[in-house]
Amino acid sequence: GDSVTQTEGLVTLTEGLPVMLNCTYQTIYSNPFLFWYVQHLNESPRLLLKSFTDNKRTEHQGFHATLHKSSSSFHLQKSSAQLSDSALYYCALYGSFNKLTFGAGTRLAVCP
Amino acid sequence: EAAVTQSPRNKVAVTGGKVTLSCNQTNNHNNMYWYRQDTGHGLRLIHYSYGAGSTEKGDIPDGYKASRPSQENFSLILELATPSQTSVYFCASGDSREQYFGPGTRLTVL
Numbered sequence: 001g002d003s004v005t006q007t008e009g010l011v012t013l014t015e016g017l018p019v020m021l022n023c024t025y026q027t028i029y030s031n032p033f034l035f036w037y038v039q040h041l042n043e044s045p046r047l048l049l050k051s052f053t054d055n056k057r058t059e060h061q062g063f064h065a066t067l068h069k070s071s072s073s074f075h076l077q078k079s080s081a082q083l084s085d086s087a088l089y090y091c092a093l094y095g096s097f098n099k100l101t102f103g104a105g106t107r108l109a110v111c112p
Numbered sequence: 113e114a115a116v117t118q119s120p121r122n123k124v125a126v127t128g129g130k131v132t133l134s135c136n137q138t139n140n141h142n143n144m145y146w147y148r149q150d151t152g153h154g155l156r157l158i159h160y161s162y163g164a165g166s167t168e169k170g171d172i173p174d175g176y177k178a179s180r181p182s183q184e185n186f187s188l189i190l191e192l193a194t195p196s197q198t199s200v201y202f203c204a205s206g207d208s209r210e211q212y213f214g215p216g217t218r219l220t221v222l
Contacts (some may be wrong), residue, residue, distance in 0.1 A: 044213040
C-alpha cells in the first residue's frame with residue numbers, strides 16, 4: 001500500500017532561521033498528489049499546499065515545496081521561520097484507492 | 113468556505129459501551145472520511161465513504177463501524193468501546209484536490 005515517511009518527529013528552530021521538513025513517499029500510482037497539511041494547537045488540520053506536477057515548485061503563505069518523483073520526495077521549506085509557524089505538519093499522499101495517506105507528522109517549534 | 117461539523121466535541125464513555133460520533137458536511141462532497149489522531153501515529157484512516165449508502169474500510173477499521181445515510185451525514189460507531197480507542201477523531205470531506213476537516217471529537221474510554 002501507500003506510505004509516507006516523515007523522519008523528524010520534532011524540529012526546534014530559532015526564529016529567522018530556515019525551515020526544512022522532510023517527506024518521502026511510496027506508491028505504485030504513477031501520478032500521485034502530494035500535500036502538506038498544518039495543524040495549530042487545538043485546531044483541525046488544514047491544507048497548506050499541494051502539488052501534482054513533477055519538478056514544479058508550489059508556494060503558499062511563505063512555504064514552498066517541489067514534488068520530485070525521481071526521489072519520491074516532497075520536502076517543505078521556508079526561508080525564515082516565524083513564531084506563528086509553530087505547529088504540527090503532516091505530509092500526505094493521494095495515491096491509490098481514492099484516499100489520503102498521512103505521515104506521522106513533524107512538530108515544528110520556533111523559539112524567539 | 114467548506115463546512116464540516118462534528119458532535120459531540122467531547123465524550124467520556126465506559127468500557128463496553130456503545131459510542132456514536134456524528135459528522136455533517138454542507139459541501140456536497142461525495143467522499144467523507146473518519147480519522148483518529150494519536151501522537152506518534154499521525155492521522156490514520158478508519159473508514160471512508162464514496163456517497164450515501166456506501167462505506168469502505170480504511171487502514172485501521174477493527175472495532176469500528178461506519179454509516180452514511182445521506183450525502184451530508186457520516187457516523188462512526190464503536191459498538192463495544194475499549195480504552196485503546198481513547199483518541200481524537202476527525203471527520204473530513206473532500207476529494208483528490210483537498211480535504212476539509214471538522215473540529216474533532218475527543219473521546220475518552222474509561
